[in-house]
Amino acid sequence: MSILLKADILKEERHSPTHRSFCFFQPLELHQGYVFFLAHVEKNIEQSDIFFQTVQEHLERLADSFGKETNAQYRFEQFLSALNESCALHVREGAWSFPIHRLSAVVGMASEEVMYLSGTGDPTALFLHKKPSSQYQIYDLSRSIRTEQSLPTWEKVFAVVLDGELSAGDTFCLSNLDLRRTMKADDLHTILATLPPTGALETIRQHFPLEASLSLFILQATETDPPEGTGHPATAKPRSELSLQHLGQTRQQTETYLQDQTPHTVSYIWKAFRQWLFPSKTKFSQRLTRFDPFVRFLWRLVWCVLRVGIRMIIGTSKDIASGSYRLTKKDARASTWRSLREQSLDQWFRLKRFSHRLPQTTKYLFLAAILTCIAFGVGIFWRQHSQATSEAQTAYLSEVSSVQAILDRAESALIYKDEEQARTLYQQATDALTTLPSETAEEQQNFTRLQEQIQAAMDTLRHVVYVPDPPLLGDLSTLEGAPQAALLLAINDDLFVLGSDQKLYTLQKTQKTFTLTEEGPFPLSSSPLGAYVNATLAFLDSRPGLTLFFESTIVPSSVTFSADQTPRAFHGYGDRLYLLVKEKGDATILRTSISGTTASSPSSWIKTKTTNLGMAVDFAIDGTIYILLQDGSVIQFVSGNEAAWRLGSVEPAIQNAQAIWTDVESAYLYILEPAQKRLMVFEKETGTFVTQYVSDLFEKATSFQVSETTRSIYFLSESRVYTMAASHL
DSSP, X not given: OEEEEEEEEEEOOOOOSSEEEEEEEEEOTTXXXXXXXXXXXXXXXXXXXXXXXXXXXXXXXXXXXXXXXXXXXXXXXXXXXXXXXXXXXXHHHTSOOOOGGGEEEEEEEEETTEEXXXXXXXXXXXXXXXXXXXXXXXXXXXXXXXXHOOSOBTTBSOOOOEEEEOOTTOEXXXXXXXXXXXXXXXXXXXXXXXXXXHHHHHHHHTTSOTXXXXXXXXXXXXXXXXXXXXXXXXXXXXXXXXXXXXXXXXXXXXXXXXXXXXXXHHHHHHHHHHHHHSOTTSHHHHHGGGSOHHHHHHHHHHHHHHHHHHHHHHHHHHHHHHHHHHHXXXXXXXXXXXXXXXXXXXXXXXXXXXXXXXXXXXXXXXXXXXXXXXXXXXHHHHHHHHHHHHHHHHHHHHHXXXXXXXXXXXXXXXXXXXXXXXXXXXXXXXXXHTTSOXXXXXXXXXXXXXXXXXXXXXXXXXXXXXXXXXXXXXXXXXXXXXXXXXXXXXXXXXXXXXXXXXXXXXXXXXXXXXXXXXXXXXXXXSSOOEEEETTEEXXXXXXXXXXXXXXXXXXXXXXXXXXXXXXXXXXXXXXXXXXXXXXXXXXXXXXXXXXXXXXXXXXXXXXXXXXXXXXXXXXXXXXXXXXXXXXXXXXXXXXXXXXXXXXXXXXXXXXXXXXXXXXXXXXXXXXXXXXXXXXXXXXXXXXXXXXXEEOGGGGGEEEEEEETTTTEEEEEETXXXXXXXXXXX
């Protein structure tokens, strides 16, 4: 585990006739950490700006010159020495003259796991240290500054040096005002320990009046996993605008260093060639002395290029024409190739003899020169490669910091219950995450971590409850003949299953087994439908028609359906059976009275409606009827008339709903959507979305029942019956 430092400031420019405050921080160059400064001056407002600017310039030089191998303690002591000398010099020169007892200031540096502080006066500095037991110990560092400080003078403003180690969970806070006079200590400590720096600043600001000039600095040390396969510590993650500015400054410094170290051999050769090519004592050049030297140079260059170019074109054309004519003759071609071969061999032998005559020392010098050139070229290439790698790493860290900053803002919005703002920020973070590279193992790890963080937050916003492994209550296929479950029915808290073998089974929940209730046979249709009306089981048979089962007697009723009619759902209410039947591109609700094994002639229950019900898939009844359409819409009917009631929105939107459930005593509507592996819950009175249960087993679910008295949900998937806890109750 490693430490990741986060920091932010609150700096408000409100002019006050009695005091002036200043706050500043900046990330360290090529190192994880920050430099920071907070000061408060009473009166003498005009002169305090020069003091603030002096300290800021020294801090910027400290941050920009801080390298990877820099000793933090030694560098901070150097910085304090230089700052004290500069302040003393400004006072002697009369840059400011306000008394030092009117100044309260803290300057410091946090580098990886160590923090160094120095201060003067009576600043507000709190440090919250997280113990291994997850409890916090509070330190008032302003007391340490006052205790160890001798009588302050402008000759040595920052004489006290405090240092300490940082661990995961530690928080450091600076303020120009006494926070514990305005806020309760417990509330202040809770805000600093639980919220990220940006959220903590916004929360603390709300406890002060608008006219108060408040300056705050908060530094937090959080725990993070180091990248696998690398031994380098993670660099600091500053805010995005500071990272872009840092990137530009680093590029300019690198280019300056390369220019300073580049040899000027080529420039010297070009200067000598230009003087030889354009002598200044010719008669023609003396005529141009009245013009600008740059104009004379351009004129001479153009004239020389034209003259040389014309001569080269003419000479080359002559040579090409002459050579082409000679190569058309066979003897000339043979003599030409023979001459080239002889000349090449002759030059080779001359070079060989020359090399043999060279002294051994000269050969070594030539070899050393060649190796030097190769080493020089490799060095330049490696330097350019390192520079490109450093720039790419800096840009990558800037992008990661930008995404993390958006996530911190979204987390703060979520804490304050502003779900719309949080949803917008998480969408921005998702869009920014798609631009991050994921080529190396470190980049893939960061990408996965941020993606999981966004997904967990979005699940919270969408009210998702994951049910990874619902308990199994029973498997009908384990019985003899391996029947398949066709329909799940419920009477009070008892569960029944109609099997594909045309038998009725009872589910014993405690033993997790099925027992045979009635051998039947129950002539089910290819699309099994059924419901209990009091103690009578009404189901759709293969005619298709309505068959009733009562006290071990199975009787086909006189209720049948034509070829134009397609029953979609049965539900009982009181002593009546309600049927959802589709016909001629629309659907209607039929109602029939059930008494034992006798059913009355069905009649239409719907009186008026404006919505086409051709996409209806199921309905639920509690005196009011709720018809579920395939696209997730729910149409409410009261006393046979369509009512102006709509279901609330859910994310993601419903696309292929299959079943709906409610009863008289329930305050909720339950909708099953196997395509997206979820069961959604809505408030029945207002249609407001409550929660959604997600499980892979919902993908093959065909029906479900709810027992709110036992806070249980039962659903049928293939031949198995599962249960899950209704945690929203």
